Amino acid sequence: MTRSNKGMNILVALIVAVIGLAVLFPFFWMVRSSFMSNIEIHKYPPLILPTTWRLDNYPYTLSVFPSLRYMVNSLTITIPSILGVLLTSTLAAYAFARLDFPLKRLWFTLIIGSMLMPGAVTIIPIFVAWSAVGLSNGYVPLIVPAFLGGFAVNIFLCRQFLMTIPRDLDEAAIIDGASHVRVLFQILAPLIRPVLIAIGLFTFILYWNDILGPLIYISRNEQNTISQALANFRSGFGTDWKSIMAASCMAITPPVLLYFVGQKYFIEGIVLSGLKA
Amino acid sequence: MKTRRTRGTTVTAYLFLTPALLGLFFITIFPMIGVIAISLTNWTGLEPPVFTGLGNFREIFTTDFYFAKSVAATLYFALGAVISGIIYAFTVALLLNRKIPGRGFWRSVFFIPYIVPSIGSCIVWSWMYESNFGVFNYFLHLVGINKIQWLQSGTFAVPSLIVMTVWGMGSMIVIFLAGLQNVPRTYLEAVEIDGGNTWHKFRHITIPMMTPVIFYNFLMSMITNLQVFVPAYALTKGEPSGRSLFMVFLIYREGFMQNNFGHASALSLIFFIFIAALTAVIFATSKKWMFYEGE
Numbered sequence: 001m002t003r004s005n006k007g008m009n010i011l012v013a014l015i016v017a018v019i020g021l022a023v024l025f026p027f028f029w030m031v032r033s034s035f036m037s038n039i040e041i042h043k044y045p046p047l048i049l050p051t052t053w054r055l056d057n058y059p060y061t062l063s064v065f066p067s068l069r070y071m072v073n074s075l076t077i078t079i080p081s082i083l084g085v086l087l088t089s090t091l092a093a094y095a096f097a098r099l100d101f102p103l104k105r106l107w108f109t110l111i112i113g114s115m116l117m118p119g120a121v122t123i124i125p126i127f128v129a130w131s132a133v134g135l136s137n138g139y140v141p142l143i144v145p146a147f148l149g150g151f152a153v154n155i156f157l158c159r160q161f162l163m164t165i166p167r168d169l170d171e172a173a174i175i176d177g178a179s180h181v182r183v184l185f186q187i188l189a190p191l192i193r194p195v196l197i198a199i200g201l202f203t204f205i206l207y208w209n210d211i212l213g214p215l216i217y218i219s220r221n222e223q224n225t226i227s228q229a230l231a232n233f234r235s236g237f238g239t240d241w242k243s244i245m246a247a248s249c250m251a252i253t254p255p256v257l258l259y260f261v262g263q264k265y266f267i268e269g270i271v272l273s274g275l276k277a
Numbered sequence: 278m279k280t281r282r283t284r285g286t287t288v289t290a291y292l293f294l295t296p297a298l299l300g301l302f303f304i305t306i307f308p309m310i311g312v313i314a315i316s317l318t319n320w321t322g323l324e325p326p327v328f329t330g331l332g333n334f335r336e337i338f339t340t341d342f343y344f345a346k347s348v349a350a351t352l353y354f355a356l357g358a359v360i361s362g363i364i365y366a367f368t369v370a371l372l373l374n375r376k377i378p379g380r381g382f383w384r385s386v387f388f389i390p391y392i393v394p395s396i397g398s399c400i401v402w403s404w405m406y407e408s409n410f411g412v413f414n415y416f417l418h419l420v421g422i423n424k425i426q427w428l429q430s431g432t433f434a435v436p437s438l439i440v441m442t443v444w445g446m447g448s449m450i451v452i453f454l455a456g457l458q459n460v461p462r463t464y465l466e467a468v469e470i471d472g473g474n475t476w477h478k479f480r481h482i483t484i485p486m487m488t489p490v491i492f493y494n495f496l497m498s499m500i501t502n503l504q505v506f507v508p509a510y511a512l513t514k515g516e517p518s519g520r521s522l523f524m525v526f527l528i529y530r531e532g533f534m535q536n537n538f539g540h541a542s543a544l545s546l547i548f549f550i551f552i553a554a555l556t557a558v559i560f561a562t563s564k565k566w567m568f569y570e571g572e
Binding site for chain 2: 008009012013015016017019020023024026027029030033041042043044045046087088089091092094095099100101102104107110111114116117118119120121122123124125126127128129131145147148149150155180205208209211212215216226227230231234235241244245248251252255256258259263266267270271274
């Protein structure tokens, strides 16, 4: 490497560090505020760090904002949804990647086309339909869609990945008398594990962070999801910023932890969806 | 070799596809028909709907005070966020594409805001934007600029939301970076051999090779950001004077806070046509600037 190239790299590394620290700043600000008193939060010029770290903000916040219950509510929706997405999107992807059947192109085009369809357009008729069957107040309308194909983008991702796996493997198994269900779940699923994990993680994030769905279908406070409860908490406790910040820290912790654990899959998943399309 | 089409595989295929096809019909096709049907009524959910023809649409285009504002706000926000987002993400990706120390670490850092619940981002950003105690106004003060009412001023409210949104676009950086790593080294070396400099490589190889990735990011990000909801719901409530009255927030407000199902469905349908038209325009113009390998 030439000298000017090396100098250039140091400069670039510095610029990246500055932008990176700026990107981290809101997290720092959230955490630091969650350990302050409301008086300290309202100091101007702003304090960089709390004068004393008030750990008891957290027990106090838990007493006015039962995070754990809201998180359990979120998980009650999220976990079945992840299962539904993984199960039904791989089934559809297998049909498109491996089987030949009448109207295949039509269905594929329609399902892929539905990817471009903005979900917000149909919230009213779908709500009306759930009301008509008396299920518009609860978790069912939020979970069921996950079992109906698990969103077009996931079908597409799985299919793209299945197409890269040589057919010899599953054809041999079929000739030996294995069923398609066995081929999919015992032979192919382990081979596309990274995609499945990525889909699972992104589904978690999608449901954990969603607000519009819970707003429409969950009215009772004790059934609220964590993100929904946090939004209500902010509008209801507008001045108690230390608790709002502590509640925010708690709400973002599970996705952030999951990201640290499954980083590789998150990044791979994003790259796959971006480059396979 | 292809699995032969037999009655057996057809049955299996349709069994496997049943959930997805149910989804296609019950989540997409029937609700679309439902939106059209409800939009032709004055339904409020309480009394049986009365057919009013195109009345809702006439009302929206003539007397609805909010509609034009909402379209303008949505388009301004989405275009602003997507264009700034692409510039931000592409720049950072170019920087990260060099062999710098800690590259993997920084890539992870830039990605984190993408997975944070948007309500969490809204809360901390709204506190940083706060006009009396917020840290942004303090930074301005340090360089001698007066306080700005970030989220309350007509000029700054939407740009403030755009900055917050762009912060959350870390996924785009990852996609751009992967795209950059797929640019064949041989092409870049060819420019070098011909005496080209960094700018030539960037302008004549990198940019053309990246157009499909830019296109994908632009399209997907437009569709996502046209549906912006949380910042309007949690922070600005459509204010100041309709500048953040984004379409989905308006639909939600009409449909679920005021129970005007008919009116809200008409808005949804217009919103759909609006996005579809925009997508068509993006696809049509993409032929002019998109580069396909092998062409």
